[in-house]
Amino acid sequence: MTTIVVRDVTRVFGEFTAVDRVSVEVRSGEIVGLLGANGAGKTTLIKMILGLLAPSAGQIRLFGELPTRQQRRRIGYVPQNLGLYLDLTAAENLEFHAEVFGVERVPTAGTDQPFAHELIRTLSLGDQRRVAFTAATQHHPELLVLDEPTSGVSPLSRSDLWDRIHEYAEAGAAVLVSTHHIDEADQADRLVVMARGHVVARGTPREVVAGRTVVEVITDRWNDALEVLDTHGRRAALAGRSLRVLSGSIDDVRRDLAADHIAAELRLVPATLDEAMVALSL
Amino acid sequence: MKAMIVKEFRQLRRDRRTVALLVGLPILLLVVFGYAAKFDVTSIDTTVVGPNARAVAATLPRVYKVANVAPRDTAADATEVLRNSDAQVAVVATPNGNRMLIDGTDIFIAQSALRQVPAQTIPEVLFNPTLNTAYVMVPALIGLILLFVGTVITSVGVVREREQGTLEQLAVMPLRPIDVTIGKIAPYFLVGVFDLVVITLAGIWLFNVPFVGSIWIFCAFGLVFLFVVLGLGVAISTVSRSQGEAIQLAIMMLLPQVMLSGMIFPLASMATGVRWIGYLLPLTWFVEGMRGVFLKGTGFAALALPFGVLVVMAIVVFGFAMLRFRRDLAPKHSASPDRATAAVGAE
Numbered sequence: 001m002t003t004i005v006v007r008d009v010t011r012v013f014g015e016f017t018a019v020d021r022v023s024v025e026v027r028s029g030e031i032v033g034l035l036g037a038n039g040a041g042k043t044t045l046i047k048m049i050l051g052l053l054a055p056s057a058g059q060i061r062l063f064g065e066l067p068t069r070q071q072r073r074r075i076g077y078v079p080q081n082l083g084l085y086l087d088l089t090a091a092e093n094l095e096f097h098a099e100v101f102g103v104e105r106v107p108t109a110g111t112d113q114p115f116a117h118e119l120i121r122t123l124s125l126g127d128q129r130r131v132a133f134t135a136a137t138q139h140h141p142e143l144l145v146l147d148e149p150t151s152g153v154s155p156l157s158r159s160d161l162w163d164r165i166h167e168y169a170e171a172g173a174a175v176l177v178s179t180h181h182i183d184e185a186d187q188a189d190r191l192v193v194m195a196r197g198h199v200v201a202r203g204t205p206r207e208v209v210a211g212r213t214v215v216e217v218i219t220d221r222w223n224d225a226l227e228v229l230d231t232h233g234r235r236a237a238l239a240g241r242s243l244r245v246l247s248g249s250i251d252d253v254r255r256d257l258a259a260d261h262i263a264a265e266l267r268l269v270p271a272t273l274d275e276a277m278v279a280l281s282l
Numbered sequence: 283m284k285a286m287i288v289k290e291f292r293q294l295r296r297d298r299r300t301v302a303l304l305v306g307l308p309i310l311l312l313v314v315f316g317y318a319a320k321f322d323v324t325s326i327d328t329t330v331v332g333p334n335a336r337a338v339a340a341t342l343p344r345v346y347k348v349a350n351v352a353p354r355d356t357a358a359d360a361t362e363v364l365r366n367s368d369a370q371v372a373v374v375a376t377p378n379g380n381r382m383l384i385d386g387t388d389i390f391i392a393q394s395a396l397r398q399v400p401a402q403t404i405p406e407v408l409f410n411p412t413l414n415t416a417y418v419m420v421p422a423l424i425g426l427i428l429l430f431v432g433t434v435i436t437s438v439g440v441v442r443e444r445e446q447g448t449l450e451q452l453a454v455m456p457l458r459p460i461d462v463t464i465g466k467i468a469p470y471f472l473v474g475v476f477d478l479v480v481i482t483l484a485g486i487w488l489f490n491v492p493f494v495g496s497i498w499i500f501c502a503f504g505l506v507f508l509f510v511v512l513g514l515g516v517a518i519s520t521v522s523r524s525q526g527e528a529i530q531l532a533i534m535m536l537l538p539q540v541m542l543s544g545m546i547f548p549l550a551s552m553a554t555g556v557r558w559i560g561y562l563l564p565l566t567w568f569v570e571g572m573r574g575v576f577l578k579g580t581g582f583a584a585l586a587l588p589f590g591v592l593v594v595m596a597i598v599v600f601g602f603a604m605l606r607f608r609r610d611l612a613p614k615h616s617a618s619p620d621r622a623t624a625a626v627g628a629e
Contacts, residue, residue, distance in 0.1 A: 050454045072456040083451030100455050 003174035009058030018044040020197040033188030034178040040194040042178040076141035082132040086121035101139035126157030182277045212271040217243040219264035314541045317553040323394035329369040331355035338375035366584035386410030409577045420485035421572035422545040436515025437528040459608040474508045495575035503571040510564045513600030520606035539565040
């Protein structure tokens with residue numbers, strides 16, 4: 001079943017188009033990663049899906065219908081800033097969420113933690129995110145929307161959180177996760193990559209990377225080469241003793257280096273996921 | 283140090299509200315003190331009753347602005363006129379001598395009248411015979427405290443939700459905007475009611491302020507005024523980005539009410555334009571109602587005007603605040619359903 005259908009949705013703020021004719025689908029049981037740099041339009045899109053912003057144009061369907069207030073019982077949402085009351089304890093936050101959604105509080109989720117009776121503001125970001133995730137899932141939503149869920153947490157907490165997200169999707173929920181951590185892209189079943197308000201790529205992580213190449217430059221004068229490429233506005237990174245150039249064709253790069261008499265061996269190599277994401281964002 | 287000063291000025295230039303507070307407030311204070319803060323009374327609304335009313339009215343000093351001459355009315359009628367705030371002074375002119383009844387709930391006017399009592403007239407101050415300042419200040423202070431508590435605490439409470447991002451979380455929960463609004467405001471309303479009761483009892487107990495009026499009229503004024511101040515608080519919160527801004531705005535709204543409501547300076551002494559600003563402020567009408575209820579035992583009919591104005595203010599301010607707050611919780615649908623069909627918050 002398709003849980004979210006976004007069709008040609010646009011959102012304009014004054015003269016600025018934050019989201020431009022974007023289409024996205026999320027089916028139950030799958031994790032869709034919404035990837036993009038800051039300002040790509042991810043959060044605006046999420047807010048429109050949740051009904052926090054009205055689209056300027058386009059259509060949004062949740063659970064096959066226009067969004068309604070009743071549907072919100074079927075949605076769990078963890079905003080980027082977590083949406084927890086800092087001056088309430090973890091247990092009190094969970095109790096509030098449970099009461100609003102009309103469900104019993106999950107006795108073993110969060111409240112059995114040693115921090116259950118600590119004020120949220122005193123907890124580490126990792127623990128805060130754990131509480132926010134529990135709060136968003138204790139009513140067993142069929143759609144889980146997570147905006148940058150792992151931002152600022154330790155690798156261990158991040159891994160723990162992704163385990164819980166996977167468990168949730170395996171139980172049948174549709175999960176939409178926005179992130180700008182490229183290394184998390186592999187966690188999603190499908191990716192939707194956004195840049196400057198547009199969808200610039202979509203598919204499985206493998207499909208998004210497939211066919212994308214970078215120019216590998218092997219030279220003894222890597223430092224000079226890096227400087228020359230930079231002056232020509234090319235995005236390049238040092239990898240071992242070679243350079244990997246993300247922007248421009250192999251002929252462009254050869255011409256740039258030749259102009260400065262830098263001898264180098266050039267070849268096209270498959271891009272990594274990181275490089276594909278950076279190239280898409282350019 | 284120079285860099286620090288330049289940086290500070292740059293920040294200040296972009297903080298329009300602080301600039302307004304730094305520039306606007308001194309101008310406001312100047313205008314208020316210049317045109318409003320006057321203790322000297324040049325005109326006292328007067329009614330003259332009794333068989334010799336016409337003759338006596340013609341001989342009164344100019345400061346007594348005779349608005350009504352009623353030869354058939356008695357001292358009891360004159361007292362009622364003062365109780366209903368239809369006049370500030372009533373002269374009872376009889377063949378046996380003249381009495382001047384003075385409304386003691388406006389101390390400056392009463393003192394001014396006492397200084398200019400016509401010859402062979404016996405003055406008598408009603409409702410506050412000793413011209414005790416606490417008697418007239420405590421009923422007004424109740425309003426001021428409610429105004430402060432209501433606007434500041436409510437606005438800060440709502441802005442905190444926005445600052446922490448929890449307002450956004452509430453907006454995606456299966457709550458109707460009315461649930462959020464009432465759930466958010468009801469505690470402040472109850473705190474306001476508690477404050478109203480505690481301040482009133484403390485005022486009566488500590489300062490021996492008499493309470494001669496109807497408890498029901500008192501309650502009616504208190505509740506309507508609470509709606510106005512809570513509405514103001516929510517309205518402030520909807521235009522404030524931070525708790526600091528909300529407090530700043532609340533204080534900016536509080537100051538003119540202290541100065542122009544008649545709480546300290548008599549409205550009658552203010553320049554006409556400034557006095558009309560006073561008429562637009564809720565505290566003005568609450569003070570009039572409370573002084574009437576506490577000290578004079580004024581009936582509801584005579585307080586219909588201040589009560590009615592407060593009701594209108596409550597509807598306008600509270601209604602405006604609710605609409606703004608609702609907009610934060612549930613964005614408007616797109617104008618064209620075929621262009622955008624995310625029916626936000628639709629049932």
